[in-house]
Structure formats: C-alpha cells, structure tokens
Amino acid sequence: MKKPVSLPLLDQAIEAHAAATRAAHPSWPCAAGCDLCCRSLPFLPTISEPEWVRLAEALHQLPPEQQAEIRERTAAAPERGPLTCPMLSLESGQCRVYEARPIACRSYGFYTERDAGLHCERVTEAIAPFAEEVVWGNGEAILRTLREAGEPISLRVWMR
Numbered sequence: 001m002k003k004p005v006s007l008p009l010l011d012q013a014i015e016a017h018a019a020a021t022r023a024a025h026p027s028w029p030c031a032a033g034c035d036l037c038c039r040s041l042p043f044l045p046t047i048s049e050p051e052w053v054r055l056a057e058a059l060h061q062l063p064p065e066q067q068a069e070i071r072e073r074t075a076a077a078p079e080r081g082p083l084t085c086p087m088l089s090l091e092s093g094q095c096r097v098y099e100a101r102p103i104a105c106r107s108y109g110f111y112t113e114r115d116a117g118l119h120c121e122r123v124t125e126a127i128a129p130f131a132e133e134v135v136w137g138n139g140e141a142i143l144r145t146l147r148e149a150g151e152p153i154s155l156r157v158w159m160r
C-alpha cells in the first residue's frame with residue numbers, strides 16, 4: 001500500500017546532510033554550476049509519483065518552447081546512457097526545474113547505496129586524501145522512503 005511521503009522533509013534532510021559534508025570538507029567539489037552528472041546519466045531520471053507531481057508543476061511553468069524541447073529530448077533519449085538530462089539547459093548548463101528536481105538529483109554526490117557511491121569520479125578524486133573520514137548519506141534509506149510512495153517510473157513514461 002502506498003504511503004504519503006513528505007518531499008519537503010526529505011529535501012531538508014538531504015540538504016542538511018550535504019551542508020554538513022561541505023562544512024566538514026570545504027573542498028568538496030559538488031556545487032551549483034557543476035553539471036557533469038546531468039550530462040552523463042546512465043538512463044533517464046526515474047521519479048516517484050509525489051516527485052512527478054512537483055516536477056510536472058514546474059515543467060508547466062516553463063515557456064512553451066522549453067516544454068516542447070524537453071518533451072522532444074525525452075522522447076528521443078536512448079534507453080541507456082550516458083545521456084544528457086532533457087531538463088538541463090544545453091546553453092547555460094543549468095537545471096530548468098532546479099527547485100523541483102528529483103530527490104536523486106539532490107542526494108547525488110553525498111550518498112552511497114550499499115557499496116556503490118552515488119557520486120562521480122570527480123568526487124572520488126577530490127576526497128581521496130580524506131575518504132576515510134567521510135560520513136556518507138544512506139541512499140538506500142532514501143530510496144526505501146520513496147518506494148513507499150510507489151515504484152519510481154521513468155521520466156519517459158510520465159511525460160507521455
């Protein structure tokens with residue numbers, strides 16, 4: 001049975017963890033404007049229902065030509081990446097739905113799932129000198145919470 005999930009609470013918990021990580025390690029490379037992860041997704045974003053409700057509202061606020069571009073890029077995206085997220089502005093490198101971006105985008109860079117780091121090689125290299133001290137967020141706990149709201153579904157399916 002689906003359970004309600006509070007996205008604002010999840011957002012706050014993730015942001016607090018990211019802020020604590022940055023405070024402990026000021027050289028942490030994840031920052032606004034770093035869009036390499038948005039340009040090398042393994043597949044299109046998968047999104048739970050409450051995330052989609054928030055995201056759909058943000059998409060509807062975009063100018064019609066941007067909405068059309070995102071629809072076209074989503075439909076044209078391959079099943080497997082690396083691929084560029086359709087919601088990334090190719091000109092500015094900014095997320096067009098930043099305030100409504102999925103939970104996975106918010107936690108990426110600061111969390112791990114089982115033995116796999118949810119971060120890029122840039123993070124791996126930058127933190128190498130202090131890797132043993134890093135307190136990673138629990139990516140599986142986040143996923144479990146989201147799954148209580150329903151299985152995440154591909155952006156491609158939601159956009160249809």
Ligand code: SF4
Pocket residue numbers: 029030031034035036037038108109119120121122123
């Ligand atoms: S995970 Fe990597 S690519 Fe993404 S913001 Fe952090 S440093 Fe940049």
Ligand code: SF4
Pocket residue numbers: 037038045085086087088089094095096097098101102105
């Ligand atoms: S939704 Fe935004 S933050 Fe997430 S991958 Fe796409 S462009 Fe990047």
